[in-house]
Amino acid sequence: MREARETAGLQDFAPVYHPAGFDQDLRAVLADVQLGRWLAARDLLARTGGDWALRTSRTQVLAAAAARTDAVEAWLSEEPGSADAVVMRARVAVERALQAHREGKPSLVVLEREAQQACLIAARRVPADPVPWVGLLALAQVDVGLQCPEHWREPWEKMLPAGPWGLLARVGERDPAGNREAFHRMMQFFYACPHTSVADAINFAQWAVSWAPVGSPLRMLPLYAYMESYWRHRQDGSLDPLQHRQWSREPVVHYVRRAFHGWKDRPAPCTSVVDLNYLAHALWAGHQYADAAKVFHVLDRYATRLPWAYVCDDPASAESAVREFVRVRAQCLTTTRSRGAAAPKHRLRFA
Template identity: 55%
Template sequence: MRGGGASSGRGEFRPVYHPAGHDAELRVALEEVGTGRWMAIRDLLARTGTQWPLRTSRSQVLAAAAARSGVVQAWLVEEPGSVDAQVMRARVAVERALHAGRAGHGSTDALAREAREASVIAADLAQADPVPWVCLLALAQLDRGLRRVEHRVRPTEPMLPLGPWRLLDQVNARDPCSREAYHRVLQFLHAQAVGSQAVALDFARWVGSWAPPGTALSVLPLYAYAENYRSQRARGAEDRLMRRQWAQEPIALDVQRALNGWFRHPVPVARSVLDLNYLAHALWASHQFTDAAEVFTALGSYAARLPWAYVTDDPGRPDLAEAEFVRARGQALAATGGAARAGPHR
């Protein structure tokens, strides 16, 4: 993560990268996790209570930080009867398994088994909580051969492939339209060997077509389109039409759904920095600079490296992604004749 202000000594805008984004309480807890203290995790989850979307997002970010240490295990030693500690144990185990899977490490299968066992225990202890089921859903992407029966369930929607649909049903029964759950399904579809891009696009478009107003599911298609663009470039199949995809149907319709059905929804909702970045990118790429400026303003000083890295010459270089973000932001704000105020950085 990178903290700091929104500008350098010379006055130019410098974005802030932090996994907590605008969530000040989460930022404090992450600082405590970094020093090996678990009480802040316990207290934050207790305050979050049954706000399931917030609990899901906070527990994911906390687990990503805690996976690098033994802080959750220390919590379990001190409070072995804590249900929240068991849920976080599952979260951390899943993070470690997914990290091993991305690295192609030989320990992936063993870590996935451990994570699955921890998630089942947590689901039994916290039966109303969607998070353990989100954990099980996240592990599905590691099963590329569909060896597990729960990952090859026939869907009720005819256009969808075999997949972990009953796991998704379990999440929806507890937290309908869970942002992370549908992203985990998208990751599962991308991980499959045959027809993954087309199937993932179909799934994301389908979700976007019925996503209830105000939910972050309206942004899901933008992730699928950006990943498709990244994949095409990686294979050397990019062309000029691909660059103009954001202004063409059906993508343009999905961009407007995300803008009007989610970002401009009259009921205030928590908006993740990553979702805002994907929407800002889509609006900027389709030359809707006034609308993009509105989203950049909502971001304040915060940024994410994706999807900006996908349009650089080297997606592995964070500095190029940052330069692309700053360029797009400046172009959008210049089109409106204004400048975004930096958001609160606590």
């Protein structure tokens, strides 16, 4: 009876969806940006300084909100000499171009050109900052016709596909730790380019894992690539009914374990909530319920639409994705508690 009540309570769990994730300072600032205010964003980026991982994640989230307002334009008008404002203008321009690309808007050509120029201006203004180069790398996925030679360079390793390797190198020169967003932008290029494929993205992700240090967010890359492969097969009707078992088979198991080994069980502000959702799903799908439960504990109430929308009954329904997250979380936590309760209790013996 008690176990049934606990399971029901877990099923009633209400997840939280917020772009700021674990970054509590960003959460407060984001509300201001959404209202068209910029002072708090200026102060936050000034405090962020040269923490490139945190700066990259914060500018990305801020740009997604600011792209729907004139906050950055107002900031530049008031402080035209602000380097952070110039970088944020580039970020917002890239976000608007990507949005136009997703929606198939005719304004894409103009917005893409404006975004490229804004990124180049920011790169000259702040030469040590990787963010403008991350922006240029993000725009590569828009160039499906490969009009820009920079988007089709020879890879660093012979077995890897051609792509915007020069732009990735520019990011790496400034952020040698391995910029999470930059590597995800490379994978998005491989998904979008007519001359590459998801298989190329998988090879790229596996290559990154081969040298990424323990605890690096780059170790999560294969989880995204394998999930994208699953999703595309599901979309085009070629999904093998047993393909979901890939998560409990090699080589996928190997990469899931590599991702889990050294993961941060005390998340930093720049820790990606999406990464942990993908990791929790991969562990659960591979029947590693105890480890998945550990990730769910760290996530607390934070959820993301993906990967759950890719595996739920109705991918187009936000409610269906929520139910899948809640169901999987409940299963992992309940299974772990049940096993703990069933473990034999040993009495202490004194000599």
